[in-house]
Amino acid sequence: MQTTKNVLVEIEDLKVEFRLHEGTVHALEGVSLRIPQGRTLGVIGESGSGKSVTAQAIMGIIPSPPGKIVQGRVRLYLPENGSERVVDVTELPPNGAEIRQIRGKEISMIFQEPMTSFSPVHTIGDQIMEAIRIHYPEVSKKEARERTIEMMRRVGIPRPEQRVDAYPFQFSGGMRQRAMIAMALICHPRLVIADEPTTALDVTIEAQILELLQDLQKEFGMSIMYISHDLTVVGGIADEVVVMYLGLVMEQAATDELFDNPLHPYTQALWRSIPTIDGELERLSPIRGALPSPFAVHKGCPFYSRCEKRIPGVCEVSRPPMIEVRPNHWVRCFLYSE
Amino acid sequence: MNVYKDMLLKVEGLCKYFPLQRGFLRRTVGYIKAVDNLSLDVRRGEVLGVVGESGCGKTTLGRCIVRVYEPTDGQMTLYVDGRELSLTELSGEEMRLFRRSVQMIFQDPFASLNPRMSILETVGEPLLVNKIASGRELEERVAKVIQQVGLRVEHLRRYPHSFSGGQRQRIGIARALVVEPKLVVADEPVSALDVSIQAQILNLLKDLQEQQNLTYIFVSHNMAVIRYISDRIAVMYAGKLVELGPKHELLTRPKHPYTELLLAAVPRTVERRRGQRTVTPGEPPDLAHLPSGCVFRTRCKYAKERCAEEEPQLRELETGYFVSCHFAEELTLSGVAPRVQSFAA
Amino acid sequence: MSTQISKPAEQRLGNDSPPANSTLVDELEDLSIGAIEERLEAVSERFYYASQWQLILWRFQRHRLAVLSLILLVILYLLAAFAEFFSPYLATSRFTGLQMAPPTRIHIFHEGKLHRPFIYAPQRSLDPETFRYIFVEDTSTPYPILFFTQGEEYKLWGLWSANLRLFGTGPDAPPIMLFGSDPLGRDIFSRTIYGARISLTIGLLGVAISFVIGVIIGGISGYFGGTIDEVIQRLIDVIISIPLIPFWMALSAALPRNWTTVQTFFAITLILAAVNWTGLARVVRGKLLALREEDYALAAQVAGASKPRIIFRHLLPGFTSHLIVSITLSIPVAILGETALSFLGLGIQAPAVSWGVLLQDAQDLMVVAQQPWRLIPAIFVIGAVLLFNFVGDGLRDAADPYST
Known part of the structure; x- marks a missing residue:
């Protein structure tokens, strides 16, 4: 079992482009990251950072066309009968049997908007148990239903015996998100990708959902990739955090390290620009400028135009490499190169 | 009259019920009490933060104040130009004065600008329709306010599609400020913006308020934003005002159990780990089927029998501090302990 | 400069201007973003100042088939207009x-x-x-x-x-x-061109009438809402549920036989419009209801704009493009309607010529077997309908320039 390195997913130098009529969007410009087994990787990013595209690449669901994986690998290390199976998602046909065996069974996803993620014409229960019916055809309908009820109880849906036959519109937003989690976990996947799962929810409900995810992780031992634009939320749930900006990983470190000791100018600026509930109440220092056009091509650091610590003649000329400034704390910035 | 010297807006017993209609003949089968018997006053030059979860009625309150919604019941009085305007019965001339005095900033910078109108037309519209300015003068005033919000005069003839979210929100702010209003209702003005842009807009709003002595009613679900911008905070729950008080007191020593719950749920940045963020089960009630007595009692860990029997009224606990809880005096609730006590600002 | 623009396109400008009071930001501003912005502006100036109609035109032009169809339609209408010459x-x-x-x-x-x-x-x-x-x-x-x-x-x-x-x-x-x-x-060629005159104008005129009825009734429905809306919608349901051909037949059978060609022509147009307006009314109502809730309509209300101003300045321009699409797509329905009625001998009567009349002449089996050229007018009917649909398709894609 030495080979697993405790890594479940390894993304290596992934480049994804979207060729639109208006031009080419370089959604990912060489992203590398690892999702450790049984732990939570938080991914922080604004719109256009590529955080959701990264998730789509892992699931093998990049819409194509217009999307296209230009280079890179997405390897899944799946333990199987004591040994390990390595699957490269980028090499699988997008709708082939193999990737469909992985989706829903090994990897599942929780979306931001639980209303649109459920079909309005089927009961919640039918939709949750669909994954069992697909991946475990030997399981009887009765047993699938029992497992569904059990999972609904586990995610905190009251009276699951009755609500298994309810329709999505009969659920509140928070309950729908719980049902969504039940659906994602019903086959006990190794990885759950949560793409802004609480953004549409109220803060008190958000706290409930986050706690639930953490409890379920303890119980089932799955890895979580938690994607959000909200640093404070990610800070509360992740073990390790990746900060993305315009298709690149800018900084990566353990959560406490990243929050207490942010190194990249973007991360630092982001920290200073958000109002907090418990920090000092001083004037916010905004990041100047706006996100560049999604069609822009960046030869150097994509944050150059907004960076307050940039080195003209260096940063815009070539792309800074990832540097391990402190143990396990990686930064993509020339400030830290020799 | 001295009492009202620094009073800008007085809201008394405001109600906004939306009828719940069912069936072919659209019979009214009940009401959604979006805002119920709400009273508060807004003082000249302050920022009143209105905070609450979705469905608590904070947006409806804002829309009633700017008279987009017709209140079901209640009184709203605006004190401007030495006059008292009763907002529910405005004459034509008073209506124009009202529109000049009260403006609004919307949440969605993409939806709130008419894509078919240039910036000049959009920002100039309040001047034009209220017959404040036209032609050359209108253009000059629009140019002035456009610069105040940090855009350039060259942008005037462009259409909204050429602007980013942050820039559009600046345009929305310019439209609200062009008539030099006294009161601005800002409904979640930064919620739809990217994290790195929010601070720009918050700072801009704060600067403009200081420069022009504006009064804001700042509606948001985000407690951290409310804390940053507000002088006083009003907490709403299920259509009711549950607590209203100066920011510092309300955040550090809340008097209503809901405020405590809300504050506990906000993610911390200093103490991030779990346990700092307290999780309370339960969800806000269905507005069409509110519980008897106190609307919050179903989620309240301090609830007693009395809470189910008797609806608590909003009362002034100390001068300027309002709570609607039967046990506000007895409870000792915990709020947010900020890292550094620098609330002076 | 580190940033190049790959294509002048529908993109936002990469710069939020600095907050009013921040000198630091102002200083840094000049270093970088200003220069980029200048370049950007030079390239896409045209785009920034483009109004709705220009954007629609640009998007429509990208639709090759639609542009070609539009050109062919214009030729067809020129043929009809100057039938005597051609x-x-x-x-x-x-x-x-x-x-x-x-x-x-x-x-x-x-x-x-x-x-x-x-x-x-x-x-x-x-x-x-x-x-x-x-x-x-x-x-x-x-x-x-x-x-x-x-x-x-x-x-x-x-x-x-x-x-x-x-x-x-x-x-x-x-x-x-x-x-x-x-x-x-x-000569069937001459007759086809003369027939185009009636067949093509009946489409335009019929749709023009249904447009007026549709906008008025749909506008009333969407603007007032409530019971009026409910009644109108149910009325439309009833009209839509009437089988089209028998309805037309009944109406045109009621036309006096001694009417002149012109009278019949207008009567047929009205009959076609009587059913056609319902679709447009639905479009108008739906759009009004949806747009009424748009933030910018609320914003106009807060600004103090009157109801007529909100409707005509803010709401109506919001869906004129959609209306044009609906109109384009309902013209072929009217053309087919005329053809069907005349084919059944209930529409335009000889000696007036329309495509339907020509096809009626050719409606027996012997013709198909022995004089297939007499069916050539049918190709024109199919062609015109297809062309209108292609144009409508292109317009539909171009109609909402703000969708992406």
Whole structure:
């Protein structure tokens, strides 16, 4: 079992482009990251950072066309009968049997908007148990239903015996998100990708959902990739955090390290620009400028135009490499190169 | 009259019920009490933060104040130009004065600008329709306010599609400020913006308020934003005002159990780990089927029998501090302990 | 500069201008973003100042098929408008001895030598076995095709007398009949072009009437809402549920037989519009209801704009583009309606010519087997309907320039 390195997913130098009529969007410009087994990787990013595209690449669901994986690998290390199976998602046909065996069974996803993620014409229960019916055809309908009820109880849906036959519109937003989690976990996947799962929810409900995810992780031992634009939320749930900006990983470190000791100018600026509930109440220092056009091509650091610590003649000329400034704390910035 | 010297807006017993209609003949089968018997006053030059979860009625309150919604019941009085305007019965001339005095900033910078109108037309519209300015003068005033919000005069003839979210929100702010209003209702003005842009807009709003002595009613679900911008905070729950008080007191020593719950749920940045963020089960009630007595009692860990029997009224606990809880005096609730006590600002 | 723009496109400008009071930001601003912005602005200036209609036009132009269809439609309407000029003969001119003749063949070789385009005179004879007329060409004399020639006298739009025709063979030569002739010896090509006049205008006029009715009723429905809306919507439900063809038949059967062509024409137009408006009314209502809730409509209300201003300045421009699409897509319905009615003998009556009338002439089985050229007008009907649909498709994609 030495080979697993405790890594479940390894993304290596992934480049994804979207060729639109208006031009080419370089959604990912060489992203590398690892999702450790049984732990939570938080991914922080604004719109256009590529955080959701990264998730789509892992699931093998990049819409194509217009999307296209230009280079890179997405390897899944799946333990199987004591040994390990390595699957490269980028090499699988997008709708082939193999990737469909992985989706829903090994990897599942929780979306931001639980209303649109459920079909309005089927009961919640039918939709949750669909994954069992697909991946475990030997399981009887009765047993699938029992497992569904059990999972609904586990995610905190009251009276699951009755609500298994309810329709999505009969659920509140928070309950729908719980049902969504039940659906994602019903086959006990190794990885759950949560793409802004609480953004549409109220803060008190958000706290409930986050706690639930953490409890379920303890119980089932799955890895979580938690994607959000909200640093404070990610800070509360992740073990390790990746900060993305315009298709690149800018900084990566353990959560406490990243929050207490942010190194990249973007991360630092982001920290200073958000109002907090418990920090000092001083004037916010905004990041100047706006996100560049999604069609822009960046030869150097994509944050150059907004960076307050940039080195003209260096940063815009070539792309800074990832540097391990402190143990396990990686930064993509020339400030830290020799 | 001295009492009202620094009073800008007085809201008394405001109600906004939306009828719940069912069936072919659209019979009214009940009401959604979006805002119920709400009273508060807004003082000249302050920022009143209105905070609450979705469905608590904070947006409806804002829309009633700017008279987009017709209140079901209640009184709203605006004190401007030495006059008292009763907002529910405005004459034509008073209506124009009202529109000049009260403006609004919307949440969605993409939806709130008419894509078919240039910036000049959009920002100039309040001047034009209220017959404040036209032609050359209108253009000059629009140019002035456009610069105040940090855009350039060259942008005037462009259409909204050429602007980013942050820039559009600046345009929305310019439209609200062009008539030099006294009161601005800002409904979640930064919620739809990217994290790195929010601070720009918050700072801009704060600067403009200081420069022009504006009064804001700042509606948001985000407690951290409310804390940053507000002088006083009003907490709403299920259509009711549950607590209203100066920011510092309300955040550090809340008097209503809901405020405590809300504050506990906000993610911390200093103490991030779990346990700092307290999780309370339960969800806000269905507005069409509110519980008897106190609307919050179903989620309240301090609830007693009395809470189910008797609806608590909003009362002034100390001068300027309002709570609607039967046990506000007895409870000792915990709020947010900020890292550094620098609330002076 | 580190940032290059890959393509001038529908993109936001990469710069939020600095907050009013921040000098630090101002300083840094000049270093970088200003320069980028200048370049950006130079490239996409045009785009930033473009109004809604310009954006729609640009997007429509990207739709090749739609642009081509639009051009063909314009040609079709020009043909119809100047039918007298483009057709070599009057719709009513008969050529005795040339009944049921197949399309005239155009030659360019006479006795092995290259010759300007010409025709031979057709000779009719009776097949002794089948007792059918057969036509053979008398190859002795070539009759050249003349362009911009004098032909039969006509009154353009009933106003000006003229006799200029685009092409013909001259007064003493045999007639040129590109689509053959009918049992009365009339040129089907000329008749098709004359028929286009009624068939194509009935579409436009019918839709214009349904547009007015639809916008008014849909506007009332969407603006007032509540009970009025409910009543109107149920009324529309009822109208839609009436089977179309029997309804039209009943209405047109009620038309007095002694009405003039013009009277019948307008009556038929009204009958078509009577059903057609419902779709437009639905579009108007739906859009009004949706747009009424838009933030910018609320914003206009807060700004103090009056209700008419909100409707006409803010809401209506929001869906004129969608209306145009709906109109474009309902014109072919009206054209087909006219054709169907006339085909059934209930619409336009001979001697007036429309595509439906032409097809009615050709509606027996013998025709299909022996004189297939008489079905050529059907190709025009299909073509016109398809063209309108292609244009409508292109417009639909272009109509909302703010969707992406």
